[in-house]
Amino acid sequence: MNNKQQYPDIAAGKGEKEASMMVAIPGSELTSSLLEKRLEQQTYFTEGEVDYIPEDGGFFFSCKKDEQELRFYISLVDSDPEYSINPYFATDPISPELYAEASSAPQAVIIECMFQEQPLVSYLQQLKIIQILVPDLLLGLDLSAAGKVFTREWLNFQLVDDLMPSVDSLYVVHAIYDQDENEEQTEEDRAPTMYWFHTHGLARCDLSEAEIIIPHPIASYYGIPELFWSFVNNSITQSKIVFNEPIFIGQTQTGHEYLVAVPFEEGLLHVGQSTLVDDLKPLEEMNFEFGDTNSARFMGDWHDRDESHQHPSVMLFRVTQENPTLESFFQGFEDQNAMMFMRTDEETADMSRKAKLRWEYFTHMLDNYGPKPVVQKKGFFAKFMGKSEEQADSDWRFLVKCGIGYHDEEEDYDGHEHMWFEPISWNGEQFEGRLINHPFYVQHMQEGEVYPLTRDDITDWTIYFQDGSYTPDTIYKLLSGAQVH
Structure with missing residues (x-):
């Protein structure tokens, strides 16, 4: 079977x-x-x-x-x-x-x-x-x-x-990794050399589980939760999984990013092989026989799969416009300072509604723990001014994501680019924010500049305090009497 x-x-x-x-x-x-x-x-x-x-x-x-x-x-x-x-x-x-x-x-x-x-x-x-x-x-x-x-x-x-x-409430991501066997290093200093990330919880959603195998060291876990989030949300929106075809998930400064979902039995054959997407077999022609349980070429190979990890699961590979071959995430991403992950219209609408309805939670914490609103300096030297000492030393950081409208003349298309701003001054439902993203589509804004914004623009927000982050889904943790500031 x-x-x-x-x-x-x-x-x-x-x-x-x-x-x-x-x-x-x-x-x-x-x-x-x-x-x-x-x-x-x-x-x-x-x-x-x-x-x-x-x-x-x-x-x-x-x-x-x-x-x-x-x-x-x-x-x-x-x-x-x-x-x-x-x-x-x-x-x-x-x-x-x-x-x-x-x-x-x-x-x-x-x-x-x-x-x-x-x-x-x-x-x-x-x-x-x-x-x-x-x-x-x-x-x-x-x-x-x-x-x-x-x-x-x-x-x-x-x-x-x-x-x-939030979509990621439906599942957890289990991370398994090995460590460098350098005997001269302590266990704490040994860096993982390969990884296997896989979900639990999607089988109840009329989907298979999902996984990412990374057979090489990576600098950080940057982007991995968002990858799963984007794939799961896309699959739920379509009420199915699209196999063997590039799925648009985001954009970096160098181009568009796609992922390809392949049944794990087939996917194991392509880890590290740079297979062309067009060379993948049709789903009905793939070989789904269980493999050699002694095979341990990388984390997530057959050797690591007990009975509970042999159920239907899709392996996610990276594909770009310039290189339509199956690659692992995230080799080479160390040089990517930003990646804009795509959200469906339905998800963006839900996130925006939640962020606006819970905006008072954000402003309450901002009033009590945020930096004092500052008057923006004008003139040539203003953009070279960094944070004040009070802001730099604070354990708190407040960020607001806003949807900024733009018009694409080539496509004759009106859209919104969702970017993060750091509030500088605020008054009720209006505030000024410093853009901390590099815009991909909005031509009239630049990273580091300050712009007037309103509650109507908000699509998400995050509060950072010490080692934690708090969103419209988790702000209750900061409001709890058990939380000590």
């Missing part, structure tokens, strides 16, 4: 979905009747019905959200004393006290469902059921995403205003 038939189904948007499974650990004792009562009292879902399953004590909750028919499997179980919560993948730092309390909790609630056409909507609905059933949640576990741990604070913030969670 191999994956040969599953890939054409995934390419047609008819892949075999896995159930999405989450576990909620309550802070107080529960009974099935109490869970049923909470479902009866909630008003988020309508036309709810409960059907018990005599064999295991669980039940199905059938309901509607607007006109969409939904069905959840819910089961109250005794905690498994041998199961260990792994906080490696977590939405927040987990305190030792909270970890100990959740690990010793006697009960857990299992919530399963099948995602429908819009995975993010289904994901949100599953979170909502957890919030209803376990309002005193200690910790939640997304078992479908490698047991990713989430907190009650994160859960409640995701459900504010019915805004869509």
